[in-house]
Amino acid sequence: MIDSADVTPLDGRVARSRRTRAAIVEALVGLLEAGNPQPTVEEIAARAGVAPRTVFQHYADREALFAAVSAHREAHLQELMGAIDPGAPLARRIEEIAAQRARIYEWIAAVRRGALLMEPFSPSVHASLEAFRAAKREELARVFAAELAARADAGERAALAAALGAVASWSAWDALRAQQGLDVEAASAALRLTLTGLLADRAS
Structure with missing residues (x-):
């Protein structure tokens, strides 16, 4: 049986990961809509409020x-x-x-x-x-x-x-x-x- 104390931290990490992924996607869209057709990873990360390495942790590449x-x-x-x-x-x-x-x-x-x-x-x-x-x-x-x-x-x-x-x-x-x-x-x-x-x- 899984204790509720084990489930809650896992659920919290999943929710944070989803929020981070969404923030990265929205950051890219925002930069494109601002007129930057090829934003760098650093620009995407800055707009999303995360470190550049975090972008690659969630998305393997720009594709x-x-x-x-x-x-x-x-x-x-x-x-x-x-x-x-x-x-x-x-x-x-x-x-x-x-x-x-x-x-x-x-x-x-x-x-x-x-x-x-x-x-x-x-x-x-x-x-x-x-x-x-x-x-x-x-x-x-x-x-x-x-x-x-x-x-x-x-x-x-x-x-x-x-x-x-x-x-x-x-x-x-x-x-x-x-x-x-x-x-x-x-x-x-x-x-x-x-x-x-x-x-x-x-x-x-």
């Missing part, structure tokens, strides 16, 4: 830390996706997709830029980004299934699906926001206009 950030944010990403009815009028679906992408991309912007810098060197970051890209393409295929099905030729359907994926991607959004300097409203308007141009004559 493991970025993987923890991805897991930490996954649940909220699903909330931001929302639920779009594929049977709604086309104009409404286009409006809702544009709003969805604006919500998601503005929320992930800072972390996404940091992840993109790590992607060529990190299998787990690459896998996480690829999974998210695939999920966004699948969402477009679901929401605009009627317009895609209206294309009798398989090659045309594939081309339309690829075009939708490109114009509603993070890369396109970042080009509108960062490169062209558009605000969220103007970038959303550009996305709606492009989607309408691709889809308006495909309505069933």
Whole structure:
């Protein structure tokens, strides 16, 4: 039989470890959102209020830390996706997709830029980004299934699906926001206009 005096210290250590891990993840996110796309371990530790060695005690390397950030944010990403009815009028679906992408991309912007810098060197970051890209393409295929099905030729359907994926991607959004300097409203308007141009004559 385990004495309660043995259980309590163990539970306390587990709780402290969880708090420390969470603080480290939040520190990395905070630094990314503050405009530092590649914070050092020392910067992360200082913001989390721990020693640099503590970071490595909880996360073996930067890849493991970025993987923890991805897991930490996954649940909220699903909330931001929302639920779009594929049977709604086309104009409404286009409006809702544009709003969805604006919500998601503005929320992930800072972390996404940091992840993109790590992607060529990190299998787990690459896998996480690829999974998210695939999920966004699948969402477009679901929401605009009627317009895609209206294309009798398989090659045309594939081309339309690829075009939708490109114009509603993070890369396109970042080009509108960062490169062209558009605000969220103007970038959303550009996305709606492009989607309408691709889809308006495909309505069933």
